[in-house]
Amino acid sequence: MEGFDFDVIERSLGYLFREGMTFTVTLTLIAMTGGIVFGTLLAMMRLSSFRPLSMLAGAYVDLMRSIPLVLVIFWFFFLVPYIGAWILREANPIKVGAFYSAAITFTMFEAAYYCEIMRAGIQSIARGQVWSGYALGLNYWQTMGYIVLPQAFRNMVPVLLTQTIILFQDTSLVYVISATDFLGAAAKVANRDYRLVEMYSFVAVVYFVISYSMSLVVKRLQDRIAIIR
Amino acid sequence: MNYNWNWRILLETEPGGTGSYLHYLIVGLGWTLATALAAWVIALLIGAFVGTIRTTTMRWAVRAGNLYVEIFRNIPLIVQMFLWFFVFPEFLPTALGDWIKQMPPPWGSYVPAVMCLGIFTSVRVAEQVRAGINSLPRGQRFAGTAMGLTQFQTYRYVVLPQAFRIILPPLTSESMNIIKNSSVALTIGLLELTGRARAMQEFSFKVFEAFTAATVIYLLTNLVVVLLMRALEHKVRVPGLIAAGGAAQAGH
Numbered sequence: 286m287e288g289f290d291f292d293v294i295e296r297s298l299g300y301l302f303r304e305g306m307t308f309t310v311t312l313t314l315i316a317m318t319g320g321i322v323f324g325t326l327l328a329m330m331r332l333s334s335f336r337p338l339s340m341l342a343g344a345y346v347d348l349m350r351s352i353p354l355v356l357v358i359f360w361f362f363f364l365v366p367y368i369g370a371w372i373l374r375e376a377n378p379i380k381v382g383a384f385y386s387a388a389i390t391f392t393m394f395e396a397a398y399y400c401e402i403m404r405a406g407i408q409s410i411a412r413g414q415v416w417s418g419y420a421l422g423l424n425y426w427q428t429m430g431y432i433v434l435p436q437a438f439r440n441m442v443p444v445l446l447t448q449t450i451i452l453f454q455d456t457s458l459v460y461v462i463s464a465t466d467f468l469g470a471a472a473k474v475a476n477r478d479y480r481l482v483e484m485y486s487f488v489a490v491v492y493f494v495i496s497y498s499m500s501l502v503v504k505r506l507q508d509r510i511a512i513i514r
Numbered sequence: 515m516n517y518n519w520n521w522r523i524l525l526e527t528e529p530g531g532t533g534s535y536l537h538y539l540i541v542g543l544g545w546t547l548a549t550a551l552a553a554w555v556i557a558l559l560i561g562a563f564v565g566t567i568r569t570t571t572m573r574w575a576v577r578a579g580n581l582y583v584e585i586f587r588n589i590p591l592i593v594q595m596f597l598w599f600f601v602f603p604e605f606l607p608t609a610l611g612d613w614i615k616q617m618p619p620p621w622g623s624y625v626p627a628v629m630c631l632g633i634f635t636s637v638r639v640a641e642q643v644r645a646g647i648n649s650l651p652r653g654q655r656f657a658g659t660a661m662g663l664t665q666f667q668t669y670r671y672v673v674l675p676q677a678f679r680i681i682l683p684p685l686t687s688e689s690m691n692i693i694k695n696s697s698v699a700l701t702i703g704l705l706e707l708t709g710r711a712r713a714m715q716e717f718s719f720k721v722f723e724a725f726t727a728a729t730v731i732y733l734l735t736n737l738v739v740v741l742l743m744r745a746l747e748h749k750v751r752v753p754g755l756i757a758a759g760g761a762a763q764a765g766h
Contacts, residue, residue, distance in 0.1 A: 300682055319591035348733075351733055351736045352728075352733070353694040353696075353732065354694070354699065355697040355708050356697060356708045356725065357705075359711070359712060359725060360725050361570050363721045372560065388698075405624075413656060427685045454588075454589070454591075456588065457590040458698070484602050485593065485596045485597055486597070486601055488596075489589045489593050489597055492590055493585065496587075497588045500588065
């Protein structure tokens with residue numbers, strides 16, 4: 286392997302990070318926030334004593350977790366325009382850009398995974414906590430909001446963050462709908478200049494550095510939380 | 515929603531003329547399973563080895579194992595696919611690299627996909643194996659040593675037989691993950707189930723029929739895997755142990 290061309294990487298650095306990495310990071314943050322909010326609601330539904338509600342949430346989570354993310358991306362890519370038309374009462378499917386489509390997909394998909402984490406978190410809280418909440422005269426939402434969820438969330442922060450690192454890596458799959466995320470941007474340069482080896486090696490290194498450093502942070506956080514407990 | 519459903523499309527002939535669209539998708543499932551199974555063999559072999567050496571007292575082996583796990587865990591699967599498909603052949607001797615690049619389809623995508631998925635999953639298997647070994651009481655190891663077994667013998671006769679049986683439930687979810695993850699191979703041109711559903715959508719413009727059919731096939735496949743693994747778990751269960759419940763884990 287001779288003639289590894291570092292120049293092509295240097296030339297495209299601006300494009301890769303300004304266009305590509307911005308897309309990737311924004312998508313990750315949106316899907317994380319939306320996924321955790323949605324996932325927590327799903328977890329509360331799953332743990333509800335009202336059977337239809339828990340079954341509905343359970344079916345959604347199981348469905349999302351049984352089909353490949355690539356297929357889910359395709360599903361939403363084609364489904365969202367129809368749903369949009371239905372909500373806006375338009376006759377024809379509306380146009381939805383790759384970014385919005387991806388944001389909706391990853392929020393909905395990750396919600397299923399965050400849900401399972403939050404469910405474990407909620408279930409790890411002692412029953413007495415809930416009872417004391419009710420004994421104080423708090424209603425369900427107050428008990429959840431002031432007593433159960435803050436503790437569950439805090440216990441689960443390391444797992445939630447680990448899931449977010451996986452989410453960060455998985456966003457690269459938007460390649461299949463030709464979005465310009467970090468990998469997509471690199472692929473475009475790679476194919477234009479015929480520099481696949483250089484670009485894909487560089488992408489791998491960048492993803493590794495970011496994911497690995499984040500996992501070190503999570504590990505330190507985990508140790509700190511473990512001591513306090 | 516203004517969408518004209520036409521389920522009969524599944525019975526119409528696909529443009530390649532190999533049979534109906536349904537048949538076309540089922541062949542895709544065949545490729546999905548063929549990829550997943552071959553990769554699963556690689557993942558189990560390497561994962562068991564790496565996971566085990568990370569629990570030994572050999573410090574260099576632990577370091578090498580950790581390095582291996584961190585590398586393949588922190589690079590997205592699709593990027594690893596591209597590395598195996600586009601980059602790896604370039605680093606081989608020219609003749610071998612060219613031979614790999616000129617493999618006829620679908621083998622040209624199948625082989626890199628299997629290697630990639632196998633190694634990607636081996637890391638996760640290695641983590642489970644290590645956790646399983648570490649969950650055994652220390653007394654098991656001491657007992658082995660007290661009986662005069664070497665470290666290798668202790669692993670072979672005392673530690674590993676128990677550890678593998680404990681980690682079967684988490685391995686079930688890994689075997690479903692490997693089936694799901696094999697869909698990423700469509701990006702390097704392997705026409706497995708998701709790839710064929712996408713192709714069917716492009717040929718026939720019947721988006722939702724194609725994806726619904728693929729979704730149903732995936733759900734049925736998962737069901738079969740769960741039932742098979744449950745039967746296996748029941749068969750090799752360690753008597754006297756409470757069924758191991760999995761802790762909350764991140765996944766995809």
